[in-house]
Amino acid sequence: MNIGFIGLGIMGAPMAGHLAAAGHRIATVTHRTAPPAALVESGLVVCGSPREVAEQADVVVLMLPDTPDVEKVLFAAGGVAEGLAAGTTVIDMSSIDPIATRNFARRIAEVGCDYVDAPVSGGEIGAKNAALTIMCGAEAPVFERVLPLLQLMGKNITHVGGIGDGQVAKVANQIIVALNIEAVAEALVFAAKAGADPAKVREALLGGFASSRILEVHAERMITRSFQPGFRIGLHQKDLNLALSSARALGLSLPNTAIAQQMFSTCVAHGGADLDHSAMVRAIELMSDCKLG
């Protein structure tokens, strides 16, 4: 299959690599940095514009940083929309605004093409191991058609619902992850300030109703001060911005998400934008003048 893949960053490059390894022909667009050597060796085609990428593709995959990037690549002059032949499918695997996503899908439908939103979680390691969790929004027949491609990149693939619902699930995921980190941070700082050993408290709580992946992984990071990312605070802050701006547009109140966002801002103020998101505990520590480790 001819696949256009735009966004060969830390995650996009290994994802495109899995598609190439399965025998698909990958085209991409020129960029200020050189394309990854492994992809070039597998026959990567480099085009002059997103339009040219779309012109030779059966499927166009996007893996871009944020909503404005996706909008520009799709709809600016020389963008994907200008090059799409009717029947081509656009799969946006970026994590972007669910409401904007539905708007983009409508505009892509106007040129006779299908749209799938398929944001991922699992980070660089998940991308390299083709083990990403993929949350899909698409009409059912379109989902069935793209599923074999998604299975080359991920393992836990859910068809959440119609267009945009993949992005909704991703935002929900980022809300829960941030708030579970915040929860563990409050609990462990409480424990330390009250004179107990946070590591023993964590151990006592594992297996009960307080148990979570965050208590397993991120609480351990807080206690051992292992703040190399992982997932960077700056990126999670972008995701919470998305949650809060969507919530505002929808007329929805997310009080603890708003607090968590402010905690991340405290971390950024202290130079922590590139630390793992488990370093949110530093904001609670600062507020209470108490350190876990």
Next chain:
Amino acid sequence: MNIGFIGLGIMGAPMAGHLAAAGHRIATVTHRTAPPAALVESGLVVCGSPREVAEQADVVVLMLPDTPDVEKVLFAAGGVAEGLAAGTTVIDMSSIDPIATRNFARRIAEVGCDYVDAPVSGGEIGAKNAALTIMCGAEAPVFERVLPLLQLMGKNITHVGGIGDGQVAKVANQIIVALNIEAVAEALVFAAKAGADPAKVREALLGGFASSRILEVHAERMITRSFQPGFRIGLHQKDLNLALSSARALGLSLPNTAIAQQMFSTCVAHGGADLDHSAMVRAIELMSDCKLG
């Protein structure tokens, strides 16, 4: 062994039952309600005061609602402290204030006795099945001595640290459980308001970094509107009060715990004090005029 057991409520009665079934002789104090028939049949001794209970006990176990109840039973006129022979051990399995606990332990030490705080989680079902999680604060030799008794009532038993540290762990547990419920509630109401199916979003998130016991159990309750307790909002609110008053005493800021407490107050305002704590989602729904189910 002669065991004094004060507080034969919903949880205390089956816990004392397990001790009696293992051959221990149980004494308790008269109460406005009749003692459980099963315990009476096993030879329950009913005394006129906590002092009399203590006088004939090798170990005194307390399972009471709140800090003032424990203080009164231990130290009021006719209380446990008046009846203790040196070398008796007091095990408080109530969930109460960690700071008060350390004070109670000091006063018990003055009459030559040991003190263990051993609050539990697992609710009525855990109590009946002798499957409680028990978080222990005690000096190491005292913990070793009481462990065989605790093993008759619970399964996941952790020696968290010195006196009071069991209560600290229990408060930490209740903070995380409340905040993980709040997290799931914000995420699912966001999903519903954004037009996705909350059940499908939950399914997409299970297995990833957002996964938790709360996402498994309580998110399911929110979606299916199964708000029969479980664990009542009124009780969890008491536990968060404990967290927030301890935090204030310690000079500690717990912003999301404070918000969760207010959410519970919203639920109580709408008649929900006796609903399961997963009904906290109703507060988020009310704020955003959106219902999951």
